[in-house]
Amino acid sequence: MPASHGTELPEALASGGSVATHCPYCALQCAQTLTVTPGSRLPLEVAGREFPTNRGGLCQKGWTSAEVLRAADRVTSPMIRTADGGFREASWPEALDLVAGRITALEDAHGRDTIAVFGGGGLTNEKAYALGKFARVALRTPYIDYNGRFCMSSAAAASNRAFGMDRGLGFPLDDLGGADAVLVLGSNMAVTMPPFVQHLAGARERGGLVVVDPRETATARLTRDGQGIHLAPVPGTDMVVLLALTHVVLAEGLADLDYLETRTTGVDAVRRSVAAWWPERAEAVCGIPADELRRTARLLAAASPAHGGRGAYVLTGRGMEQMSQGTAAVTAAINLALCLGLVGRAGSGFGPVTGQGNGQGGREHGQKSDQLPGYRMITDPAAREHVAAIWGVDPDSLPGPGVPAVRLLDSLGRDGGPTALLVHGSNLVVSAPNADAVRASLGRLDLLVVCDLVPSETALMADVILPVTQWAEEDGTMTNLEGRVIRRRKAVDAPGEARSELWILRELARRLGVVGGFSDDPRVVFDELARASAGGVADYSGIDYDRLDAGEQIQWPCPAVDHAGTPRVFLDGFPTPDGRARMIPVDHHAPADDVRVGAPTYLVTGRVLQHYQSGAQTRRVEELAAAQPEPFVEVHPLLADRAGLAEGAAAILTTARGEAIVTVRVTEDIRPDTVFMPFHWSGEGSANRLTNDVTDPISGMPEFKVTAVTIAPASVPDNPIPEEVSAP
Numbered sequence: 001m002p003a004s005h006g007t008e009l010p011e012a013l014a015s016g017g018s019v020a021t022h023c024p025y026c027a028l029q030c031a032q033t034l035t036v037t038p039g040s041r042l043p044l045e046v047a048g049r050e051f052p053t054n055r056g057g058l059c060q061k062g063w064t065s066a067e068v069l070r071a072a073d074r075v076t077s078p079m080i081r082t083a084d085g086g087f088r089e090a091s092w093p094e095a096l097d098l099v100a101g102r103i104t105a106l107e108d109a110h111g112r113d114t115i116a117v118f119g120g121g122g123l124t125n126e127k128a129y130a131l132g133k134f135a136r137v138a139l140r141t142p143y144i145d146y147n148g149r150f151c152m153s154s155a156a157a158a159s160n161r162a163f164g165m166d167r168g169l170g171f172p173l174d175d176l177g178g179a180d181a182v183l184v185l186g187s188n189m190a191v192t193m194p195p196f197v198q199h200l201a202g203a204r205e206r207g208g209l210v211v212v213d214p215r216e217t218a219t220a221r222l223t224r225d226g227q228g229i230h231l232a233p234v235p236g237t238d239m240v241v242l243l244a245l246t247h248v249v250l251a252e253g254l255a256d257l258d259y260l261e262t263r264t265t266g267v268d269a270v271r272r273s274v275a276a277w278w279p280e281r282a283e284a285v286c287g288i289p290a291d292e293l294r295r296t297a298r299l300l301a302a303a304s305p306a307h308g309g310r311g312a313y314v315l316t317g318r319g320m321e322q323m324s325q326g327t328a329a330v331t332a333a334i335n336l337a338l339c340l341g342l343v344g345r346a347g348s349g350f351g352p353v354t355g356q357g358n359g360q361g362g363r364e365h366g367q368k369s370d371q372l373p374g375y376r377m378i379t380d381p382a383a384r385e386h387v388a389a390i391w392g393v394d395p396d397s398l399p400g401p402g403v404p405a406v407r408l409l410d411s412l413g414r415d416g417g418p419t420a421l422l423v424h425g426s427n428l429v430v431s432a433p434n435a436d437a438v439r440a441s442l443g444r445l446d447l448l449v450v451c452d453l454v455p456s457e458t459a460l461m462a463d464v465i466l467p468v469t470q471w472a473e474e475d476g477t478m479t480n481l482e483g484r485v486i487r488r489r490k491a492v493d494a495p496g497e498a499r500s501e502l503w504i505l506r507e508l509a510r511r512l513g514v515v516g517g518f519s520d521d522p523r524v525v526f527d528e529l530a531r532a533s534a535g536g537v538a539d540y541s542g543i544d545y546d547r548l549d550a551g552e553q554i555q556w557p558c559p560a561v562d563h564a565g566t567p568r569v570f571l572d573g574f575p576t577p578d579g580r581a582r583m584i585p586v587d588h589h590a591p592a593d594d595v596r597v598g599a600p601t602y603l604v605t606g607r608v609l610q611h612y613q614s615g616a617q618t619r620r621v622e623e624l625a626a627a628q629p630e631p632f633v634e635v636h637p638l639l640a641d642r643a644g645l646a647e648g649a650a651a652i653l654t655t656a657r658g659e660a661i662v663t664v665r666v667t668e669d670i671r672p673d674t675v676f677m678p679f680h681w682s683g684e685g686s687a688n689r690l691t692n693d694v695t696d697p698i699s700g701m702p703e704f705k706v707t708a709v710t711i712a713p714a715s716v717p718d719n720p721i722p723e724e725v726s727a728p
């Protein structure tokens, strides 16, 4: 077997050629040029490349991304757990035979739905599509879901019900620069997507950047010196901020009545629902002075087209979406944007800022428990028939909907729940809420198979680890935060025996008795995906590799080869039955923990620049690990004083789920009633041992962002608790 699978490496590359591709990490998908460096420690050099989104820029993670290719502990051959609890290397045939054999035995004992699959928003479109098909056709299990449930599910649910479609940003990012105002709710893009900040320059120049965050983040600081407004609400109360802003817009006659009349339904119910949220009442709940709320509403209205402004945008991030009322909170943001007449209009708009590298495509091609490719619902008979025809199977053989991620994880190994889990692109024991319970769930399984490039904390719990290619080692497509379909291109061969996931799925399917229908050639998979998506909401049927390789910039929907794609959606109407956007009244409820604890100290969680997600990749990059070596908690000086916490000392945080011990960083950039922890680490400093796995009733999103916590000095034992795992 040759070392390279899936796609051949062009000869020019072997001798130092370069390749145009995009960053392995976040949804901004900054454009990169990779130059192959034969004979050097790292196989390639990374440079930024001019592109409409990043304009040549990269962040520190992007610059250092080549390091992960040669991580010291990169998994380079299949690994099988041994009787003594360790791992031994195995050949591909042995590992695949073992996995397929155990899957078949478990299916024989318990039925098809005993196998579950967990995917990821970092997978290419081709892998995401193949994984969904593998679950439905080769395993015939309903139980597939993915980490996008933790990320974009509330935003997606709210957009789908309001607009009939969810494309993250429904406009090119570049459009933002022309607006007079940009309202950013719960996104810290100056840290999570640094090159994004260039697009906020226009609004800042005109004093129109509004950032809502309980911390004065790097993004919030962009509003200083007259460039805008920072609102620091009580965590979990963005809904109240939005209801009050909408109240002011409607009460002061600032709404775009023409737009509401012609392009929306439901404004009367929304008007009634915000009537009681006058600014003074909102202030009592969210802590933002009433006058600040009024000033913000007027600023946004003045920027809107109805009042002759250059335009305004409302953007949401995980800070307001990762709540048990996330879908409703995003709905409130949409209602405000609709009242101002912003959506489906060039120069204005609404959009959630998608997070993962392929967080957009990852939610379109069938990894979601209730969806088939093209964003089709698995319960829709016409959708089943269409997709079954592409797959060459009987529609009745397709399973029904499964369950969202948190429920799926909880059900593992329980009575009637799945006994096996295949994980593709998620480090669950670090990134899922209530992590100790997740660890226990995985421990109840009869079979855990993890595909990864590194021995992540989750991989280290597996029965079998299968090594995969990544980023510069593979071809494929990703769909960025603007719905733009872009090419990932192979520059180097993967080390050792690492294989494309497309190859692994094909080989497993074959061993499970499904011989055709799974290709390891990404181009072939993409062409099938495009056909499967035809006529669906996320229609890729006019896109192919040739068009992308010719440099065409295509944002979906793109229903025909001679269709240029859709940079701006909803300009001619919404894909709802009557063509109008639906306004849905929503009301506030406090985070789940508040009810239990009364007035708590709030723990909010999030990110630092240097680490990506569970840290599985970035903790292995020396420069990044050195810059952010350990987990920490940010505490305001007033709280530090009251709780007896000193800068650099160890604090113990306790919630209803568990406890964590981390280093204190004292900062004035946070509300005194709130502490902040990044979630990039495992072990005793893991934020997700504390977080609440209560979920949003509509989206299934867990309440990552707000938890009631107690914080106190930790006495550091003479013999520190050893890390449970050996990963760095």
Ligand SMILES: Nc1nc2c(c(=O)[nH]1)N[C@H]1C(S)=C(S)[C@@H](COP(=O)(O)OP(=O)(O)OC[C@H]3O[C@@H](n4cnc5c(=O)[nH]c(N)nc54)[C@H](O)[C@@H]3O)O[C@H]1N2
Pocket (backbone or CB within 6 Å): 026, 027, 151, 185, 186, 187, 188, 189, 191, 192, 193, 212, 213, 214, 215, 217, 234, 235, 236, 237, 238, 317, 318, 319, 320, 354, 355, 356, 357, 604, 605, 606, 607, 608, 609, 610, 611, 612, 613, 614, 676, 705, 706
């Ligand atoms: N460096 C880095 N960049 C990343 C990632 C990463 O892991 N590291 N991950 C990528 C992914 S998958 C995602 S989803 C995005 C996430 O990107 P962001 O949404 O920007 O990231 P977070 O830090 O999770 O949350 C943003 C902010 O929410 C605030 N917040 C907490 N509670 C509340 C609240 O109640 N209301 C409001 N308004 N704000 C609140 C936090 O203080 C934080 O500053 O980043 C992407 N980019």
Ligand SMILES: Nc1nc2c(c(=O)[nH]1)N[C@H]1C(S)=C(S)[C@@H](COP(=O)(O)OP(=O)(O)OC[C@H]3O[C@@H](n4cnc5c(=O)[nH]c(N)nc54)[C@H](O)[C@@H]3O)O[C@H]1N2
Pocket (backbone or CB within 6 Å): 120, 121, 122, 123, 124, 147, 148, 150, 151, 152, 318, 322, 355, 356, 423, 424, 425, 426, 427, 428, 430, 431, 432, 433, 451, 452, 453, 454, 456, 468, 469, 470, 471, 501, 605, 606, 607, 612, 613, 614, 615, 616, 617, 679, 687, 688, 691, 704, 705
């Ligand atoms: N407390 C708290 N928790 C959170 C959040 C928060 O804000 N606060 N944010 C949530 C959000 S928004 C997200 S998106 C999740 C993300 O959290 P995770 O799902 O854990 O995401 P990653 O850390 O990116 O994990 C991806 C894993 O897949 C591997 N990998 C990379 N590429 C591939 C590939 O092509 N194939 C395979 N098989 N593996 C690959 C990586 O090495 C890594 O081990 O975390 C969520 N958890």
Ligand code: SF4
Pocket (backbone or CB within 6 Å): 023, 024, 025, 026, 027, 028, 029, 030, 054, 057, 058, 059, 060, 061, 062, 063, 192, 193, 194, 195
């Ligand atoms: S902002 Fe995101 S896509 Fe751009 S270099 Fe950084 S991690 Fe990569």
Ligand SMILES: [Mo]
Pocket (backbone or CB within 6 Å): 150, 151, 152, 355, 356
């Ligand atoms: Mo995310």
